[in-house]
Amino acid sequence: MFDRRLISNFDWPLFAICLIISILGIINLYSAGSFSLRHSTTPYYLKQLYWLLIGLGLLAVTVSIDYQLMARHAHLIHGLSVLLLFLALFWGRPAAGTHRWLQLGGFSFQPSELSKITLVLLLSRYFSDLTISKSYGLRDFSYPIFVTIVTFVLIFLEPDLGTAALLVLVFISFVFFLHFGLRYIVVFLVSGAALLPIAWLFLEEYQKRRVFAFLSPGKYSLQAGYQAIQSKIAVGSGGVLGKGFLCGTQSQLRFLPEQHTDFVFSVLAEEWGFVGSLLVVLLFFLAISKGLRFASQSRDRLGSLIAAGLVLVIFWQVLINVGMVTGLFPIVGIPLPLLSYGGSSLVTTWAIIGILLNIRMRKFMF
């Protein structure tokens, strides 16, 4: 199974880039999580390190199993994901009113993270199987749309608006890569836009407030606007060179809520300045371009679609999180891959990297 050729095609640069980002993340968490030392026993950066090791372990697994094998059971695997989401909703360990986590032994993880991968696998499998006669008809979309909606609803009910919206974004942008007549794309966009007001009705009060706060942070300040304003101050005040490691006044004085999860980038930007934030953004860019390259070099359509889809998952998360932190988007709970504290996110992202490497490794195999 472990062909010589495989290892030679292991893309070390991508691996290195992601590893560097993860390590920067841990160093950053040392600063961002320092306030919590009074409350929890194990500091955040240490926990993140453990999760990183687990993620690397999972990487080894996802790299070794041929992606074609994974895709063969894509429907089953996603079905498992959906089941886990169900369990999380009803039997999960509630945390602050949300039902996002499942407990297994001593670990708790978020099934919604897993569903990002399994949905992409399912969609890629489905669309690569479809033999193309002409353009796809709308009928061909009924099954994928159905699956996506079911997954969306389960995550939305947790409630996790951010991840649910992310899935929809990934789905819609994924459609771009399919063989699609232009008119269908227009139909899609129009119907998506039509769904927005309906979705609005289902938003919770605090979520609506967040949107208002984004549109005019001055007017609706307080919890929602406060985070946005504080984040911008933190990022901006980093200046060119940053305030220095452990010297971020906003984070050290705990003015920034959620600074170890959704707002880690603010801490990094404040302490390392433009130089630091630009570096991290560039690293992400490199990783994403690599992923796209793998997609185009893949030996079959399945691999291309999987790679493209997974790249989309990473891309949207980076875009939304950095955008949110810099005040371009309303505040939604999307973590920054590899940098935000969180075992599920870190491990899932490394699994994604693993599958990407997987596809790349097997580009010459027939």
Added chain:
Amino acid sequence: MRSEFDSLYDKQLQAKLRVAYFVVVFIFSLLCLRLWYLQVVGGTHYRKLSENNRVRTQKIKAPRGLILDVKGQTLAGNRPSFDICLVPQDASHPEVVLERLAGLLDADSSRLKKKVLRSKDRPPFEPIRLITDAPRDAVGLVLTHRLDLPGVVVETVPVRHYPHDTLACHLLGRLGEIGSQELGRPDFSHYEMGAFIGKNGVEQTMELLLKGTDGGYQSEVDAAGYKINIMGRVDPVPAHSIVLTIIADLQKEAEGALGGRPGAVVAMDPRNGRVLAMASCPAFNPNLFSRGISPRDWDALINNPDHPLMNRCIQSTHPPGSTYKLITAVAALEEGVVTPDTSFSCSGSFKCGNRVFRCWKKTGHGNVNLTKGLVESCDVYFYNLGSLLGPDLLAKYSRSFGFGTPTGIILSNDRPGFIPTSGWYRKKHGIPWQPGESLSIAIGQGSNQVTPLQLLLAYAAIANGGILYSPLCVDKIISAEGKTVRQFSPTIKGGVPLSQKNLELLRECFWGVVNSPLGTGQLARLARVDVAGKTGTAQVVALKGGGMSRPKHRFSDHSWFAAFAPKEGARIAVVVLVEHGGHGGSTAAPIARRVLSKFFDLEGGGRV
């Protein structure tokens, strides 16, 4: 099968991937541009904002909803309180500032310093309350000298205020700091530690409606902490207000009539169960609790042997005395044990087994029928009924009049009281029911326990033709603008098993209690309205041993009086309990008279 379309698609896919690459390049450039804009271009500006965190978020507390009487008079409202606080973030030399402040206000600087020390672990931009409810002069001094007191700010906070002090204090309730158990409840998820919530009465039951939504604002402040610029503001949302069913003027009269003696007066409209007054004495001043009661005041209240915090109308239970004869009469009539004309002979005593039970009139009443038995409250007549009926029948009728179950009023601590049965007796004493007990029960002594409100419901049922209502103390809920949000309507608990004929007879008897020359309740008579009622005197069981140390009046019996007026189509029913008041007719009846008189005054003056 690779078709022509397939290879076409694959080529297109490659092209699409390339497009995607360029889109990614474009978007990431935008991100970098944004970072440039914030960090390089805006670096100095944001640096300034971040230093000393120049952006502050301040909460604006929402005023608590009002509680009004039925005419709209404010019984519980809000008043502003000025607190002098210190924001550590802005006070570079807190010790110096505190000394200066103490000197200015003639206060103890060490106390102030201690308060600051205690709040060390809180975020530095959170104000520490140094002096709460500061008088106007102190506030003026602080504001005039603000330049010398960097870090000291004056905060205006709305505080719960009861303009009539003790009026209706038990019905209104009081506030207290939220406890950990309450914080854990899901409907209290919006509450923070240190919040003041209703602890009893209407303040407690309607807590979620009375709490508004806090607002806040974000401001840019200067190095000393004073606002330069308000960046955004969210106004607090005022809460709903509660309109009660009670009439403030009637309530005042009821409390005045009790005159400081431990007891209760509760009045209602028998046609719908609306509570018109609910007075319990002794009372307390809920204003003491609004910002946290002092330990000294709390001890005084708790250690007071007359328990001022207890709402006697619903919490204190006593044997109903002769007012219970209503139940005995109903049971006897409906069970056919007697007719209105059946008479027994009262010689002043009644022998049962080897015990002699006395009538309150030692010389006896002679031949007594039902009317005479009720009007003159002959005990022997009812001893006869009691021995014929037995405890379980009496219990059945008691329960149908609402005794032994909570009344259904929305306040907490609504006690159900107690009605004895033969089964209970056997379990408790190990021997079967003693026939002598039936006699005590029949005249409302012994193990019967009722609250004043329960008794009121029973008599109201006679007044209104047989309907047992659940007492209603909230009329409606209105929005801050005055629009009715929810109107409460009467709730029927049940119907009493009483034929129309017997009901009318009983009404006549109760009229006779007050108006006929030998009636026991003549002190409740009113000239302009037909009052009907019943007196009651509940025996107080003396304590074994040690009882001698009680003041003399604490050996007196409890005084009851229940009444309704006018006799037909009654619009008010009232129950008065005066603890250790002696005979019902002498102490409780005059109080009922005052309350009824006031009610009809208000009615006549169009103020009801």
